[in-house]
Amino acid sequence: MPQYYVWTIGCQMNKAESERLASLFEQRGYQATATAEQADLIVLNGCVVRQSAENRITNKLNNLKVLKKARPGLTLAVTGCLVDSNIEQLKQDFPYVDHFFKPGDYPYWLETTEGTQALPQHPPPSFYVPIMQGCDNFCTYCIVPYRRGRERSRPLAVISDEVRELVRRGVREVTLLGQNVDSYGHDLPDKPDLADLLTELNAIDDLARLRFLTNHPKDMSTRLIETIARLDKVCEQLNLPVQSGSNDILQAMRRGYTVEHYRQLITELRSKIPGLALSTDIIVGFPSESAEQFQQTFNLLSELRFDAVHVACYSPRAETIAARELEDNVSATEKKRRLDIIEQQQESIATEINGQLLGTAVEVLVEGKNKGKWQSRTRSGKLVFFSGNSHHLGQLVNIRIEKTSPWSLQGRLETGKSN
Numbered sequence: 001m002p003q004y005y006v007w008t009i010g011c012q013m014n015k016a017e018s019e020r021l022a023s024l025f026e027q028r029g030y031q032a033t034a035t036a037e038q039a040d041l042i043v044l045n046g047c048v049v050r051q052s053a054e055n056r057i058t059n060k061l062n063n064l065k066v067l068k069k070a071r072p073g074l075t076l077a078v079t080g081c082l083v084d085s086n087i088e089q090l091k092q093d094f095p096y097v098d099h100f101f102k103p104g105d106y107p108y109w110l111e112t113t114e115g116t117q118a119l120p121q122h123p124p125p126s127f128y129v130p131i132m133q134g135c136d137n138f139c140t141y142c143i144v145p146y147r148r149g150r151e152r153s154r155p156l157a158v159i160s161d162e163v164r165e166l167v168r169r170g171v172r173e174v175t176l177l178g179q180n181v182d183s184y185g186h187d188l189p190d191k192p193d194l195a196d197l198l199t200e201l202n203a204i205d206d207l208a209r210l211r212f213l214t215n216h217p218k219d220m221s222t223r224l225i226e227t228i229a230r231l232d233k234v235c236e237q238l239n240l241p242v243q244s245g246s247n248d249i250l251q252a253m254r255r256g257y258t259v260e261h262y263r264q265l266i267t268e269l270r271s272k273i274p275g276l277a278l279s280t281d282i283i284v285g286f287p288s289e290s291a292e293q294f295q296q297t298f299n300l301l302s303e304l305r306f307d308a309v310h311v312a313c314y315s316p317r318a319e320t321i322a323a324r325e326l327e328d329n330v331s332a333t334e335k336k337r338r339l340d341i342i343e344q345q346q347e348s349i350a351t352e353i354n355g356q357l358l359g360t361a362v363e364v365l366v367e368g369k370n371k372g373k374w375q376s377r378t379r380s381g382k383l384v385f386f387s388g389n390s391h392h393l394g395q396l397v398n399i400r401i402e403k404t405s406p407w408s409l410q411g412r413l414e415t416g417k418s419n
């Protein structure tokens with residue numbers, strides 16, 4: 001039986017795409033292998049949002065050149081946001097690669113129709129479903145609109161059919177993916193929005209939970225917030241990237257909102273959705289970010305107290321407006337210092353927030369096993385580990401929390417409460 005290997009780096013979007021590719025290979029009689037060396041077909045699904053990610057792909061491709069030379073029958077393919085209109089250039093740079101294809105743009109040997117054909121037969125209980133590709137926003141630091149193109153929403157009926165089929169195959173929780181899910185549907189003929197999509201999916205029997213990523217503060221509407229609050233399957237968890245606590249930096253990033261607008265949005269979300277867990281994204285060391293502007297970010301995070309903060313150092317990406325027009329003038333040492341400060345601050349906030357769960361009972365969805373324990377997640381997205389011999393995969397069970405940390409929780413199964 002021929003063997004395949006898919007190497008993925010990057011966001012959930014890439015991971016979702018790799019799951020679909022793996023399924024297509026298996027439908028064609030391929031079997032997964034643990035290492036590239038054993039494979040007959042290797043796909044690199046790469047990300048270029050950060051320079052470090054692009055460097056990792058280039059290194060991997062250089063290593064694979066040796067393998068390809070030794071085994072010319074090996075098929076080598078590259079996809080992900082590394083691949084766009086630059087395919088001719090990539091072919092010149094990496095002539096030993098057999099296929100380059102854009103995300104979702106399957107080559108002839110993988111041709112499929114849109115819909116359920118690319119779904120795995122045995123998906124995990126929690127599954128990612130892309131609802132749109134691309135982004136129209138052109139934040140000045142971001143390469144996504146150049147590499148993934150403009151926003152293209154998948155029709156609501158197609159997504160709904162796909163989720164129904166996933167549920168039929170055992171999926172209990174679906175996370176809807178898009179670079180900016182709050183603008184879902186504006187490019188479709190009857191202009192459905194994310195609230196319409198969530199309402200449709202919430203009605204699917206046996207689906208237990210719904211989540212979605214990523215939101216944009218300028219596009220999140222009151223209608224959406226009220227829909228989240230109303231629908232029982234939509235989990236109380238949101239990622240709402242603020243990126244900076246300085247209005248000047250937000251403007252230089254062309255984010256399209258102010259700190260005041262963001263603060264109001266958080267107030268509205270927290271008042272309408274009880275128990276909401278919020279996470280955000282921060283970039284430190286954006287061009288010309290002063291010590292005072294960084295302090296504004298620190299202060300905003302102290303004030304809003306997120307459950308999780310994903311922080312990254314600014315890294316200029318060729319083609320973007322910031323790389324072309326702004327000097328990358330905060331030193332690498334200073335960027336790292338700011339990143340460490342935010343991470344330490346968040347560790348202490350998350351310690352306090354998670355500590356409040358000690359002794360409480362939480363409902364979790366069991367996702368799999370990890371180092372001998374069951375790994376599960378609360379509706380608010382927190383990781384919970386517990387011991388148990390019975391088969392709990394895909395079940396909703398209640399766990400009494402006995403230990404907390406900033407990153408995860410541990411507890412014991414409450415008997416007689418599973419389904």
Ligand code: SF4
Nearest residue numbers: 135137138139142144
């Ligand atoms: S909203 Fe901004 S940061 Fe997010 S993908 Fe679009 S351009 Fe990039």
